[in-house]
Structure formats: C-alpha cells, structure tokens
Amino acid sequence: MTNNIKEKITVDLQEARDAGRLRTETIREIVKTAVSEVADEFQAGSSDLNNLVKDAVSAVVENCQDKGGEIKEEVTVAIEGALEAVNSKRHEMIVKTQSELKQIQVKLEHEEEELQQEVDGILADIKQTSQEKSDFIKDAISSAINTIQNSEEVTLLKKRYAQLQAQVAVIRANLAARYGGRSGEIQDYLDEAKTWYNQALPQPETVVTQVKEKHSQIENKLSAAGVAIAKKEDELRQSLRELLLATADLFKNQESASKETEVK
Structure with a gap:
C-alpha cells in the first residue's frame, strides 16, 4: 500500500515537472490527494497511518533532493499536505462540534440577556418604590443602583x-x-x-x-x-x-x- 503511494507521488511529481508546473502548492496537492485515497482505511494514530505519511514525505524528498538547500520548502508543504489528508475526517468532526458549541453559546447569551433584563426590572422597581421617600433616600438608592448597573x-x-x-x-x-x-x-x-x-x-x-x-x-x-x-x-x-x-x-x-x- 505504501509502495503504491510512493509510486503515485513519484509519477505525479514527474508529470508536474515535465509540464513545468512543479510548484510548492502543486507538491502539497499531489501529496494530499495521494494520502487521501488511502488514509480513511487506517485508524487515527495507528502505526500504519504514521508510516503512510512518512512514505509520502519520503517520496517528495527522493524526487526533490537535487534542489539542495531549497528542499526545506518542498518537505514542509509535503508534510502539510499529508497532515491535511489524514486530518480531514477528524476536522469534519471538529467543525461539527464547534457548530454545536456555537449553538450552546448563543443559548447561553440569550439566557444571560434574559437574566440581565430581569435584574434591570428589579432595580427599576426598587427605584420606582423610592419615589415617595425623602430626597436623601432617593439619591442614595439611585446612586446604589447606578453603581450596580455600571460596575x-x-x-x-x-x-x-x-x-x-x-x-x-x-x-x-x-x-x-x-x-x-x-x-x-x-x-x-x-x-x-x-x-x-x-x-x-x-x-x-x-x-x-x-x-x-x-x-x-x-x-x-x-x-x-x-x-x-x-x-x-x-x-x-x-x-x-x-x-x-x-x-x-x-x-x-x-x-x-x-x-x-x-x-x-
């Protein structure tokens, strides 16, 4: 299986080189596509999956090593492409979970807003009932309410x-x-x-x-x-x-x- 991956990546890289379009983004997509085709067959975190990624990166190294010092960029995009492929399914689950969290957050914000409205109503009632008190008491209550509301x-x-x-x-x-x-x-x-x-x-x-x-x-x-x-x-x-x-x-x-x- 991993040999097939290396062969496919090697062939695709050569085709891209012959066509004059061997760019870093091309390398990333070649590795990502190749790994994606078989990554779903392995369990997340398994040694087989790890070997798959290593062989994919190795194929890029073997085909680009003639570039000398510039190979770092090719290796980087190869690793990124492989990781994007193996993480795609898990990323879908993350997106789903984050969507659920957003819904919970919206609900919490709504409940917090309702609570704040309830508190404001209570404070408004307190302020209203103080209207018959002396000016000294009204000022004290009004000041206390303003302090609470503008904490x-x-x-x-x-x-x-x-x-x-x-x-x-x-x-x-x-x-x-x-x-x-x-x-x-x-x-x-x-x-x-x-x-x-x-x-x-x-x-x-x-x-x-x-x-x-x-x-x-x-x-x-x-x-x-x-x-x-x-x-x-x-x-x-x-x-x-x-x-x-x-x-x-x-x-x-x-x-x-x-x-x-x-x-x-």
Whole structure:
C-alpha cells in the first residue's frame, strides 16, 4: 500500500515537472490527494497511518533532493499536505462540534440577556418604590443602583471575555487554513473574530493615539485576510498569521495601558 503511494507521488511529481508546473502548492496537492485515497482505511494514530505519511514525505524528498538547500520548502508543504489528508475526517468532526458549541453559546447569551433584563426590572422597581421617600433616600438608592448597573468589574470582565473569544476565533481560522478547512469555514471564523473584536473595543474617550493605530491595523488585517481567502493559499496563511500576531499584541498593549491607568 505504501509502495503504491510512493509510486503515485513519484509519477505525479514527474508529470508536474515535465509540464513545468512543479510548484510548492502543486507538491502539497499531489501529496494530499495521494494520502487521501488511502488514509480513511487506517485508524487515527495507528502505526500504519504514521508510516503512510512518512512514505509520502519520503517520496517528495527522493524526487526533490537535487534542489539542495531549497528542499526545506518542498518537505514542509509535503508534510502539510499529508497532515491535511489524514486530518480531514477528524476536522469534519471538529467543525461539527464547534457548530454545536456555537449553538450552546448563543443559548447561553440569550439566557444571560434574559437574566440581565430581569435584574434591570428589579432595580427599576426598587427605584420606582423610592419615589415617595425623602430626597436623601432617593439619591442614595439611585446612586446604589447606578453603581450596580455600571460596575467597572463587570465591564472589564465582559471586555476580557470578548478579547479572548476574538483571539480564539483567529486561532481557529489559522488552524482551519493549515489543516484543510474550507474557505467558508475560515470566513465564518473571521466574521466571528470581527464581532468579538468590536465588543472588546474600549470606549472612545479612553483610546489613546497608539491604541487607535493598533485597532486600525487589526481592522485592516481582518479585511486583508478575508480578501486573501479567494487568492493563493500561501497568501491566506500569511495574512492569518499576521492577524494572529497583531491581535495578541493589541490586547497585550491594552492590558498594560489599563494597568497604568489604574495606577494613576
């Protein structure tokens, strides 16, 4: 079986070379296609599956070793193509599980919103019943309610949660791009990241020039990643990698700025 894989990859690589189209993306697809044809026959994590991947990569090495120092890129795409193939079925299960998690998350958000509305109703009733009290009591109750409704701790927790969710969505987009995710799936993650990112934005009056520039960079990189989906795979991966690093840097800077504000 593995010999057949090596033979097929060797033949396909030679055909691509003869046609003058032996590029890194071609090598990745050749390996991915060859491994996909037999990967489903093996159990995930089995030694047979591991040997299949090693033989596929070995076939690329044997056919590209004459390139000398440049072979690293060919080996990299060969490994990526093989992993995309063996992980395709498992990735489908991951996508299904993530879809179920999104449904649960939507339900939780709905229940949290209902709870918040219930709390707001209770506070409104308390405020209403205080109208017959003295001005001193009314002011005290009104001040207490405003303190509860505008809790800085709750606001901070919500912002941190949105930041984490935005970063998780970007990470998932990167993983999907690397391990065979469809363009629609990657775009869903980018849209999700954009939604959470907007919720994580600080209030305009608290945004300094440096933070504004960082936010602008993130917005541009989100747009660039979306455009790159329709282009070459390497360009998409580079855009997503830059987005991942930029979001991590932005939220780290925001946290530092928040701490400095608290100290002052």
